[in-house]
Amino acid sequence: MSATSRGDFPPELHDAHAAMRLGPYLRDLWERRSYVWYESVSELRSRQVTNVLGNLWHLLNPALNIFVYFLIFGLLLKVDRGVDNFILFLSTGLFIFQLTQKTTTDGARSIVSNKGLLRAIKFPRAMLPVTGAVTEMLSALSSFAVLFVIALLTGETPSPRWLVLVPLLAVQFVFNLGASFIAARLTTHFVDVIQILPFFFRLVLYASGVIFNVTSYVDEGSGVRVLFVLNPMYCFITIGRWAMMGGDLDLWVVLSGTVWSFALCVGGFLFFRAAEERYARV
């Protein structure tokens, strides 16, 4: 009942607690990619398994989400000032925002909800937040399918510019990984992080112009505008809207979003890994 050992452990005596160097750690993590993929896909399959409409919910969920937001902000509160296609404007912002929100929330639970696995098996712990990020990215694909349907239904003509969403989501994935690593470790220090996150993201929702057009409310060149450009979520959403709806794109927004992503990912990873041994004890 034994599989062949691949001999990735040195045959000589070695310190069972030696901190793994970065190279071998990343290699070990790469070797766990089938775990990441298998767990992400089975998680998505099992999420809807008890619902009557089953996998249809992967599409219904984002559609209903947009419907509710549009009802409240578009029709009741009329915050659609300065926007031609408010439904598409809102959908793009909301889906991009929710991707980061869900990934970070998943990340926050990734260590504390996997005690059984952590206590039994030694593996690079970063595997768990990475799995959450991949799961949410796969789950978001259905949201973006809905987004394209909304764009077509609201009369946008398909444009090659839409393809910009692909590199945008790739960069945002890098950002989400970083946010996930940080949330995962913080939760092992204070479980309360899970309670705080919804409020934090509610704040980010309003601070990133998800439901209103920042340019219609804040003067160009003002100090407040600079603050928005420094907010990575605002940058991702702005790029996404440009891809779907056209218009002008401030290159500072692209630069800020990209720098944020890679800085947060590297910083988050180092922060997460510094407590690697702690995670078996939570």
Next chain:
Amino acid sequence: MSEVAPATVEADAAPPVSVNVVHADIRYRVFQDNFLSARQMVSRGFRGRQSVDVHAVDDVSFQVRAGEALGIVGSNGSGKSSLLRAIAGLQSLTSGLIEVRGRTGLLGVGAALKPALSGYRNVMLGGLAMGLTREEIDAEMEGVIEFSGLGDAMGRPMQTYSSGMQARLAFSIATLRVPEILLIDEALAVGDMEFRTRSLERVNQIRDEAGTVIMVSHSLKEITDSCSRAIWLDQGVLRMEGPAVDVVAAYEESV
């Protein structure tokens, strides 16, 4: 930290040292819940959660050689599990050194990896987390089902399993990829006679194939049957080390 001795130079005949524990020391800081009422909390200035230092393992040193099975005996809370987890690299040491040769595999109680998921998915996730490929695990799956005797129950969530069924599956998962060093923490205790016999056979087989087995058990017969040597931990301190029968006899006499 006191001086850390390297593994002793091996004599030609003796098999190599595969686990070298040198002055291992483990202390935890745990929060103590005093079950205070709100009023008591206020009067104590919200210091209801007091932290206590637990000295789980106190300056323990020993060596185990390849092909050897070592038993660990001791009362509850004597630091046996902490020590095993430290050898597995899952629990950090406060001071000291633990060296191992090859891969360690820890088999503990209540070892559902993800209780809400089916037995099948637990086997898959456990194997993938160890770094096996899907194909390798699929190739083992039949053997797992056969060894664990779970049959159709493989599709049910693991939290619906009896503790014996969980133990069977956990044993199968831990030995999916035969570790050079198998650490068993009371995991066989909840199984029935048949499972214990079969898993002990498997343990002995791993030991005979020049693997190393370290076994914590309250069944002293299991220790004397499978292990040539044993150590006795008493409140984290190594009280005695020697032939399993002698250590078990001394331990039995003390309780």
